[in-house]
Every structure is written in structure tokens, then in C-alpha cells.
Amino acid sequence: MIRIAACGDLHIDQYSCYRFARHFPELATQADLLLLAGDLTQRGHPDEMKTLAKELKKLVIPVIAVLGNHDYHSKQVEQLTRILEDHGVIVLENSSTTIMLNGKSVGISGTKGFGGGFRGACGSQFGEDEMKRFMECSKQNALDFQASLANLDAEYKIALMHYSPIKETLEGEKKEIYPFLGCYYFAEAIDFARPTIVFHGHAHYGKEKGATPLGIPVRNVAQPVIKHAYNVYILS
Ligand SMILES: [Fe+2]
Numbered sequence: 001m002i003r004i005a006a007c008g009d010l011h012i013d014q015y016s017c018y019r020f021a022r023h024f025p026e027l028a029t030q031a032d033l034l035l036l037a038g039d040l041t042q043r044g045h046p047d048e049m050k051t052l053a054k055e056l057k058k059l060v061i062p063v064i065a066v067l068g069n070h071d072y073h074s075k076q077v078e079q080l081t082r083i084l085e086d087h088g089v090i091v092l093e094n095s096s097t098t099i100m101l102n103g104k105s106v107g108i109s110g111t112k113g114f115g116g117g118f119r120g121a122c123g124s125q126f127g128e129d130e131m132k133r134f135m136e137c138s139k140q141n142a143l144d145f146q147a148s149l150a151n152l153d154a155e156y157k158i159a160l161m162h163y164s165p166i167k168e169t170l171e172g173e174k175k176e177i178y179p180f181l182g183c184y185y186f187a188e189a190i191d192f193a194r195p196t197i198v199f200h201g202h203a204h205y206g207k208e209k210g211a212t213p214l215g216i217p218v219r220n221v222a223q224p225v226i227k228h229a230y231n232v233y234i235l236s
């Protein structure tokens with residue numbers, strides 16, 4: 001049995017970290033691993049990430065993260081990644097890691113992901129260069145993620161994202177903004193690689209539970225959705 005604590009969209013600034021960190025003592029007894037699904041900071045500022053990273057370092061369980069669009073806002077992604085890594089957090093971006101938990105191998109592939117929309121209501125690689133670049137960015141990202149997921153060699157395989165791969169977990173959001181909340185390219189990547197479960201954030205007004213077309217469970221763990229600092233999921 002593997003117990004996974006997951007959450008996203010912490011949006012931590014210099015003053016709000018305590019809201020999250022005060023749950024750490026119980027978290028360490030309830031879970032074997034913490035997954036962070038992006039938007040860890042409010043504006044992608046190094047000081048915000050340092051505040052969070054100092055708290056994460058106190059956790060005795062492994063912490064694995066992807067970044068979100070808010071973390072990209074100040075164009076300091078490399079520095080933010082380094083801050084997390086310096087405090088023991090594994091940061092993934094179209095990359096993966098495998099760890100041993102309770103005698104089982106657990107592989108995690110992570111990506112921020114991107115937008116683009118969902119079948120029947122999406123952008124296309126057609127027309128203006130700007131539109132082509134938008135969709136090509138999403139497509140390439142999904143293909144890289146697919147390769148990373150497919151190469152995992154572990155008993156449990158987890159996909160960790162910020163943007164959503166499906167529209168089901170967006171229900172509650174305005175339909176007009178679905179193309180900015182996720183893209184079906186990533187569901188295709190996930191269904192190709194068949195991980196055990198998928199976690200994402202980003203859709204604050206969405207819902208927690210959904211599945212890809214082939215039935216891979218997808219969980220939107222944005223804190224405003226799960227209404228708690230984190231949720232614990234059991235893989236058995
Ligand atoms: Fe967010």
C-alpha cells in the first residue's frame with residue numbers, strides 16, 4: 001500500500017506559508033510521499049519559493065513537484081527550481097524519477113503541461129504562426145511527457161501535471177476558458193503510457209474526480225477544489 005499526499009495551487013506568498021505548513025506534522029504520519037501539482041507561488045518570485053522550500057525541507061517524506069503557470073510569471077524558473085532542489089525537493093519537467101516506498105518502486109513523471117483545449121473545442125496547428133506556436137508548444141510538451149511516462153519502469157506509475165489532461169475535472173469552470181486550463185493532447189499521452197493515476201491542479205473551480213478516455217483515474221488536487229491542504233490517495 002502506498003499513501004500519496006497530493007495538492008496544487010498553494011499560491012504561497014511571503015505571508016501565507018503557515019496556512020500550508022501547519023499541516024505538516026499530521027501529513028508526515030498520513031502519507032509516504034507528497035506530490036505538488038504546480039502554482040506553488042503567487043507570482044513566481046524567489047522569495048515566495050524560499051519561504052515554502054524552507055518548510056518543505058522539514059518534511060521527513062519525499063516531496064516531488066512540478067511548477068505551474070504562476071511559478072513561470074516572473075521568468076525565474078531556473079532559480080525557483082534550484083531553490084526547491086537545494087531544499088531536497090525533486091522538481092520534474094518532462095522528466096521522471098523512481099523511488100522506493102514500502103518495498104515498492106514508484107515512478108513519477110511530471111510536466112507543467114499547457115493549454116489548447118479539448119476535442120471539438122480546441123486550437124489547431126493551422127493559420128497564423130502565433131496559433132501554430134501555441135498548439136505546437138502543447139503538442140511537443142505532450143509528446144515529451146508521453147516519452148517520459150512510457151519509459152517509467154516501476155510497479156506504480158504516477159503522472160503529475162499542473163494543467164488538466166481532461167475536461168471532466170474542469171466542470172464548474174467557465175467553458176470559455178477550458179482551452180487555457182488544459183489540452184487533450186496530454187490525455188492521449190497518458191492513455192498511451194497507461195500510468196496508475198494522474199494528478200493535476202490549475203482548475204480552482206473544477207471538480208476532483210475524472211478519468212481519461214481509457215479510464216485512467218485523474219484527480220484535480222487544486223487546494224480550492226479539495227478544500228484542504230492536501231488529499232491522501234491510497235494505491236494498493
Ligand atoms: Fe492556480
Ligand SMILES: [Fe+2]
Nearest residue numbers: 039068069202
Ligand atoms: Fe495555474
